[in-house]
Amino acid sequence: MPVIQIPPPYRGPTQGMTEVDVEGATLRECLEAVEKQYPGFGPLVIDPAGNVRKFATWFRNGDKLMGDVLATPLDPNDSIEIISSVAGG
Amino acid sequence: MGGPTGDQMIRVDMTNQTAELVAFPEEWRLFGGRALSAKILTAECDPTCDALGPDNVLVMAPGVVSGTAAPTSGRISIGGKSPLTGGIKEANTGGQPGQHLMKLGIRAVIVKGKPADPEARYALNVNADGVEVVAADAHKMKRNYALCMDLHGEYPKTTSFITCGPAGEMGLTGASVATTDQDNRYPARHAARGGLGAVMGSKGLKFVAVDPGRSGVRRPEDRAKFGELCKTYTKEYQEGPQMFQFGTSSVVPMANMLNTLVYKNRVEGQSPDVESLDGARIVESFETRGGEMHNCMTGCIVKCSNVVHDAQGEYKTSALEFETLTLLGSNCAVKSWEDVADMDRLCDELGLDTIETGGAIAILMDAGGMEWGDADGMRALLNEIDQGTDRGKAIGNGAVATGKFTGHHRVPHSLGQTIPAWDPRPLKATGVTYCTSPMGADHTAGLVVNPGLTQDQYVWESQKSQIVNAVCDSSGFCQFLQPSLDDIRNFYGALYGEEITREQIHDQGWGCLEEEWAFNRAAGLTVEDGYVSDALQKDPIAGQVFDVPMDIINQMFTKMPPQEDLFSAKASG
Numbered sequence: 001m002p003v004i005q006i007p008p009p010y011r012g013p014t015q016g017m018t019e020v021d022v023e024g025a026t027l028r029e030c031l032e033a034v035e036k037q038y039p040g041f042g043p044l045v046i047d048p049a050g051n052v053r054k055f056a057t058w059f060r061n062g063d064k065l066m067g068d069v070l071a072t073p074l075d076p077n078d079s080i081e082i083i084s085s086v087a088g089g
Numbered sequence: 090m091g092g093p094t095g096d097q098m099i100r101v102d103m104t105n106q107t108a109e110l111v112a113f114p115e116e117w118r119l120f121g122g123r124a125l126s127a128k129i130l131t132a133e134c135d136p137t138c139d140a141l142g143p144d145n146v147l148v149m150a151p152g153v154v155s156g157t158a159a160p161t162s163g164r165i166s167i168g169g170k171s172p173l174t175g176g177i178k179e180a181n182t183g184g185q186p187g188q189h190l191m192k193l194g195i196r197a198v199i200v201k202g203k204p205a206d207p208e209a210r211y212a213l214n215v216n217a218d219g220v221e222v223v224a225a226d227a228h229k230m231k232r233n234y235a236l237c238m239d240l241h242g243e244y245p246k247t248t249s250f251i252t253c254g255p256a257g258e259m260g261l262t263g264a265s266v267a268t269t270d271q272d273n274r275y276p277a278r279h280a281a282r283g284g285l286g287a288v289m290g291s292k293g294l295k296f297v298a299v300d301p302g303r304s305g306v307r308r309p310e311d312r313a314k315f316g317e318l319c320k321t322y323t324k325e326y327q328e329g330p331q332m333f334q335f336g337t338s339s340v341v342p343m344a345n346m347l348n349t350l351v352y353k354n355r356v357e358g359q360s361p362d363v364e365s366l367d368g369a370r371i372v373e374s375f376e377t378r379g380g381e382m383h384n385c386m387t388g389c390i391v392k393c394s395n396v397v398h399d400a401q402g403e404y405k406t407s408a409l410e411f412e413t414l415t416l417l418g419s420n421c422a423v424k425s426w427e428d429v430a431d432m433d434r435l436c437d438e439l440g441l442d443t444i445e446t447g448g449a450i451a452i453l454m455d456a457g458g459m460e461w462g463d464a465d466g467m468r469a470l471l472n473e474i475d476q477g478t479d480r481g482k483a484i485g486n487g488a489v490a491t492g493k494f495t496g497h498h499r500v501p502h503s504l505g506q507t508i509p510a511w512d513p514r515p516l517k518a519t520g521v522t523y524c525t526s527p528m529g530a531d532h533t534a535g536l537v538v539n540p541g542l543t544q545d546q547y548v549w550e551s552q553k554s555q556i557v558n559a560v561c562d563s564s565g566f567c568q569f570l571q572p573s574l575d576d577i578r579n580f581y582g583a584l585y586g587e588e589i590t591r592e593q594i595h596d597q598g599w600g601c602l603e604e605e606w607a608f609n610r611a612a613g614l615t616v617e618d619g620y621v622s623d624a625l626q627k628d629p630i631a632g633q634v635f636d637v638p639m640d641i642i643n644q645m646f647t648k649m650p651p652q653e654d655l656f657s658a659k660a661s662g
Contacts, residue, residue: 009347011541012515044346054369055343057330064330083330084343086538087568087661 002030002074005081006041013040027058027080028070045082046070056084091310092118092585096194099213099220103292104143104202106211106222113196119581119589121153123179124563124601125197126168130177131604133199136612140172140284141260141291143203149190149251149297150198152565154580156191156307158316160323161570163188163386165251165268166562167280169288173262173445173487174504174529176609178283181533181562183385183394184268185249186297191565192304193217204293210258211293216248216300225295230255230475232438233267233276236296241273244298249273251297254440255475257286261485263445264290267437270385270394270407277394277407278385281442282531283506284487310586318583322576323390333393333569336382337411338368338426344411347540348631349512352419353461354451355501358512358630360419370426371395371409378402391569397430406434412532415510416447421454422461431464435471441485446471448507449484449491456495501624504529504614513621514633515540521551521637524619525645527605533568533662534558547637548644553655556598561660563601571659574598591656599648606646616643 001021006014014020020037024030035042047053051070058065058072059081065072074080096113120128126148138144148168155163165187171178190198193215204211212225228236233254240250250269254276257264264286267276309315333339341363344350348358350366360366375381378398385394385408394408409430417436418429436443450467453459458480459466474481483494488507492500501508506529513520518537526534535554542550557574564580566572572580578589620642625635 006541008537008539008541009343011539012347014541016541016543016546053342055339057332083332086332086340086343087337087536 001076002078002080004030004034005079007082007084009084009086010041010044010082013044014038025073026070027072027074030074030080031070056082058082093194093307096196098197098199099195099215101198101200101213101222102202103200103204103211103294106204108213108220108222110220118585119153119597120563121155121196121565122150122164122166122181122563123168123559124597125150126166126179127177127601127604127608129197129199130168130170131608134170136170136608138170140170140175141287143201145170145288145291147200147285147288147292148197150196151187151191152563154584155187155565157309157584158306158319158388159566159580160319160326161386161389161391161567162565163388164562164565164567165190165280167266167285169285170612171283171285172287173284174506176504176529176612176614177527177605178285179528179562180266180280180282180285182266182268182278182280183567184270184278185273185386186251186268186299187565188386188388189249189299189301190215191307192301193299198297200292200294203291207293209293210295212295213297215297217302217304228295230258232475233440234438237269237276240296240298245300246273247302248298248300250276251299252276252440253286253289253295254438256439256441256485257290258295259475259477259482259485260287260291261441261474261482262287262490263442263449263485263487265440265442267440271383271387275407277437279437279442281444283528286440309584311583315580315583318580326390326570333391334382335372336368336393336395336408338371338395338409338414340411341367341414344415344510347538348515349510350415350419351510351512353422354420354455354499355508355512355624355630356628358515362419362424365425366414366418366429368395368411368414368426371397374398389567391567393569406430406437409433412510413443413447416444417450420447420451421467423464423467424462425464428464431468432471435468439471439474441474444509445487445507446484448488448501452488452491452497452500453484453495455499456497458495499624499628501622502530503621504619506530508621508625511536511538512630513625513635514630517635517637518542518547518550520621520635521547521642521645522555523621524637524642525551526555527602527609529619530621533562536661544637544641548641549649549652552645552649553658554661555602556595556655557658557660558662559601560594560598563597566660568660568662571661573657573659575656591651595651595655
């Protein structure tokens, strides 16, 4: 199963879980699966129009995802990392 | 051991208006910025002194790697006893003076005493020929931008400035110390927290002019290794997510979702105006108005500073940061980033901390002294501060003073310093930092943005962040470059041609905190004094109050065994 790594700012809904294994053929399906397990996670990363929020950068196995990120097909061994800006003076 | 040699410090006696260069102690070579300031204050400042009296010591200290070719490494610490918290304070800023002082081999400026004539103003000139204190009465009570415009005509183009605005001259405890930014243009960078501008003002020191002339970068002992570190670090940063490429203001929508875009004196954690305060609107304005993302100091690869133009395409301010958009924006129910930009410029002109000032104005509004969101009223209020009205002085003295002025009960603070945007109720480990940091409520002392932590994790996460940030603020690296302890010790090692161990760098961070805590204890401050105020313990946002018990808080003062993640954790403020 693909694994979604949960960055610190998003660990409220996941109750501290740092990664979640989910079933899904695309990133969208995987994120929807995370939302089912941990309600409240989805809106943190997907906006009301159904697109990924702008302030996060997505990586699959270390490679930056571009374009239609949510349509990215995932293999069972894939790992998704989300990097978001969380500081600011 | 090798590396840069012959470093010096400047000792300034403002009672007699003299300055001299003295040798920098060799044993302090790995101490810069915050850690160096703590060492100097521990050795030379009576913690019980009047913060605005002659016995306080004002320190200006660049970081260890400032003035070298290391990326984004020219930060400077301003230190002293804070008139706001009553404890030790270090406020860290960018701009050019840190780079320039270090190119001249000057590791610290130590300012003591006070002129007999409180109306007299002086300047400190620093260049390759030496140092001198000169009269500066002609610049008395000038706002920062007008001051720098005049100084640009008086000094060589290569000169950068450290300045004190009218708020500092008036002794207002929300006053900042300003530095000029890249190209020595505007006094737009501020060592803002803790009222150190008032300490500078109390000494009659209006500005410091630093002209490096043709001085070159500092030469590391192991040039090949240092050069390779610079190259590798820069490449990795530029190929990474570059989280600050659109500035800290791009954090606004994320903060809103985390219930930390505080609204109306922190009674709520989300603002209905998140879209019009989002930094994305500022970036969009570049296309029609001009403006850009730029670097505040030479050699910066982060470039997080937005240069904001007005509707006519003229420069207005720089940088308009997340904290300012929150404290002077959402926390006062101001709807538009453009109004906040005006207030940011006014605070920079006066030399005021935008966090403390925004916190104070929100209290005034909450008390019924001004309508929520009244941007015109806020501009007028800021403009009356250097006119010396009672209301203006209350705002300039910060949140607690404004609470007393209005008689209002809801005053969010720790150690007398208002709470930054990052709220301790949803972010409890950050709250532990506010309660335990020698700096009081200062997010740059140890920010932990992780709402999923359990109570047993708060202290380690806060301690880790406080140690990493203390070392970062001693190194000269910017927190937004996000160096780890391993990164920093590797740069130190190449700079001085010696191996710096993990134990050494851990000890440096912890030792800095211990010296600062000792200063605060000697000043009469207790652990209980640092606990965040009632407003945060009783008024919930998103169903949460700050309720971390004292037995957990007290664990912070024991050095924990380092876990592996201490050395890879990135600075974050």
